[in-house]
Amino acid sequence: MSVLVYVENAEGKFKKSTFEAVSYAKEVADKLNTNLVAISIGNVADATLADLGKYGANKVLFVSNEKLKTFVNQAYASIIASAAKTEDAKVVVLSASFSGKGLAPRIAVKLEAGLVDGAVELPEMTDGKFNVKKNAFSGKAFAHVELTSDRKIISLVPNSYKVVEKPVTAEITAFESTAAESDFQVMVREIVRASDKVSLPDAELVVSAGRGLKGPENWGMIEELANLLGAATACSKPVSDAGWRPHEEHVGQTGIAVSPNLYIAIGISGAIQHLAGVSSSKVIVVINKDAEAPFFKVADYGIVGDAFEVVPKLIEAIRKFKE
Numbered sequence: 634m635s636v637l638v639y640v641e642n643a644e645g646k647f648k649k650s651t652f653e654a655v656s657y658a659k660e661v662a663d664k665l666n667t668n669l670v671a672i673s674i675g676n677v678a679d680a681t682l683a684d685l686g687k688y689g690a691n692k693v694l695f696v697s698n699e700k701l702k703t704f705v706n707q708a709y710a711s712i713i714a715s716a717a718k719t720e721d722a723k724v725v726v727l728s729a730s731f732s733g734k735g736l737a738p739r740i741a742v743k744l745e746a747g748l749v750d751g752a753v754e755l756p757e758m759t760d761g762k763f764n765v766k767k768n769a770f771s772g773k774a775f776a777h778v779e780l781t782s783d784r785k786i787i788s789l790v791p792n793s794y795k796v797v798e799k800p801v802t803a804e805i806t807a808f809e810s811t812a813a814e815s816d817f818q819v820m821v822r823e824i825v826r827a828s829d830k831v832s833l834p835d836a837e838l839v840v841s842a843g844r845g846l847k848g849p850e851n852w853g854m855i856e857e858l859a860n861l862l863g864a865a866t867a868c869s870k871p872v873s874d875a876g877w878r879p880h881e882e883h884v885g886q887t888g889i890a891v892s893p894n895l896y897i898a899i900g901i902s903g904a905i906q907h908l909a910g911v912s913s914s915k916v917i918v919v920i921n922k923d924a925e926a927p928f929f930k931v932a933d934y935g936i937v938g939d940a941f942e943v944v945p946k947l948i949e950a951i952r953k954f955k956e
């Protein structure tokens with residue numbers, strides 16, 4: 634018996650959310666008194682694979698061939714499911730990233746396993762049953778889901794579990810791809826990078842702005858603040874609807890759900906549909922000129938003031954701090 638974790642890479646490098654999934658899976662494996670096996674698909678250097686031992690992976694399986702260099706949902710799901718069978722994994726953990734969200738249900742079907750999609754805490758384990766806390770209704774509520782199946786799949790919301798080092802020596806082993814020709818019906822032919830900015834779903838820091846900014850011409854200070862902090866930029870729905878910002882920056886119920894360590898909301902009222910996508914952020918800072926704005930109710934820190942005065946001062950202070 635083992636616990637299997639899928640270690641997602643981006644251009645050969647593991648992301649922070651991958652290490653979170655490994656740390657989470659290690660804790661589950663320790664509780665079950667078993668080994669942690671990681672599976673990597675795509676071209677990742679041996680030294681990078683061996684690094685996974687730092688977070689407790691006893692064994693690292695890797696599959697690399699040209700066809701699997703970019704993410705292929707069906708094929709990756711087939712490989713992960715067959716690794717779970719080979720390693721007799723009772724639990725499979727993966728990040729609830731864009732690809733993880735697509736993989737988890739496919740793996741669950743292949744393994745006839747129960748699935749919790751979007752876990753935010755370690756499961757409580759009793760008599761072979763797992764009770765897992767997960768996000769529900771776009772982060773507006775939590776659900777406690779009981780997994781009673783023999784095999785269990787858990788996808789973990791990025792930024793909801795800490796990275797913990799538990800060094801062991803990882804055994805690195807090649808794993809034969811079990812993907813069939815029929816698994817390659819949808820293939821990524823080319824990836825065109827829209828920008829070099831920090832990607833919003835993975836961002837640990839987010840600077841977000843709303844209609845209070847008045848118009849697209851005022852986003853210079855938002856970009857500047859984000860650049861100084863190494864943060865991603867985001868916006869409210871009306872802002873992207875109006876074409877002030879691209880749609881991929883829209884967060885909320887109908888946009889992207891984020892859970893960064895820091896979410897700075899500037900000139901955003903805090904409507905329930907917006908909060909649905911951001912309320913699981915660790916620290917929320919709100920800048921709004923209306924002291925009654927609902928966003929202040931969920932803020933850890935609030936500044937009542939005009940964004941056009943506060944943000945430049947914030948930029949100046951961060952610049953000085955960095956000098």
Ligand code: FAD
Nearest residue numbers: 843844845869870885886887900901902906907922923940
């Ligand atoms: P406003 O509500 O207009 O608020 C602007 C804020 O800026 C105000 O609080 C104001 O006090 C402040 N302000 C003004 N000037 C300044 C200044 N100079 N300095 C500082 N503060 C200032 N919205 C989302 O964001 N995401 C979603 O996913 C989403 N999904 C939706 C789904 C449905 C089905 C519906 C019905 C709505 C959805 N909405 C969503 C819209 C949502 O209800 C709100 O209308 C929207 O979030 C408001 O955006 P805002 O806060 O930018 O604008």
